[in-house]
Amino acid sequence: xxxxxxxxxxxxxxxxxxxxxxxxxxxxxxxxxxxxxxxxxxxxxxxxxxxxxxxxxxxxxxxxxxxxxxxxxxxxxxxxxxxxxxxxxxxxxxxxxxxxxxxxxxxxxxxxxxxxxxxxxxxxxxxxxxxxxxxxxxxxxxxxxxxxxxxxxxxxxxx
Numbered sequence: 001x002x003x004x005x006x007x008x009x010x011x012x013x014x015x016x017x018x019x020x021x022x023x024x025x026x027x028x029x030x031x032x033x034x035x036x037x038x039x040x041x042x043x044x045x046x047x048x049x050x051x052x053x054x055x056x057x058x059x060x061x062x063x064x065x066x067x068x069x070x071x072x073x074x075x076x077x078x079x080x081x082x083x084x085x086x087x088x089x090x091x092x093x094x095x096x097x098x099x100x101x102x103x104x105x106x107x108x109x110x111x112x113x114x115x116x117x118x119x120x121x122x123x124x125x126x127x128x129x130x131x132x133x134x135x136x137x138x139x140x141x142x143x144x145x146x147x148x149x150x151x152x153x154x155x156x157x158x159x
Contacts, residue, residue, distance in 0.1 A: 041133040044092045049135065051092045054085050058099050058107025058124065058146065074107065074146055082144065087136045094133045101127035110147035113138065123147070 045051055056076045063073045063080065076082030087093055097109050106123035114134040124130040 039132060039134055041094055041131060044133045044135065045094075047092065049090060049092045050088065051094050051133075052087045052136075053094045053096070055096045055098070056082065056109065058097055058109070059103055060105070074105070076109075076144075076146075085144070089136055089139045091136045092133055093136050094131065096129060096131045097124050098129045099124045099126050103127075108147035109144060111142070111144045113140070113142035113144070 057078070059075055059078060061073055061075045061078050062070045063075075065071045073080050085093075093111070093114070095109060095111065097107065099107050103126040106125045108123040111134075113136060
């Protein structure tokens, strides 16, 4: 599962000569980048790469907004936006998400840098902890936000 879009090939619509040319060149080899090939934290810890640990708490917090009012925000570590998380390309990211038992709703974490589908992370229910790992393969600045495929009102949750 990846958020990188690609182009599909419909073999039924391809010219037979094109298929023969591909065959004569040795065929196609589909390669899965290492960032997607392994997500087991134990296996990634044994690769010799630097492991960078991030611990986030998903919680609802009443935050002040303009006009002297407040907003019940779903936060990471009590802040919006969540903390800046920095790694070096090639590091193993080890993310632990804790949802306090007294939290009113589940939270998730969609890390765009992982380039994996948010369905991989799903939602973490109150009183639970979830951990996932991936290799920070792509350089850049990426957002992360709450996710949770099984959460009602997901749009409001992310906003």
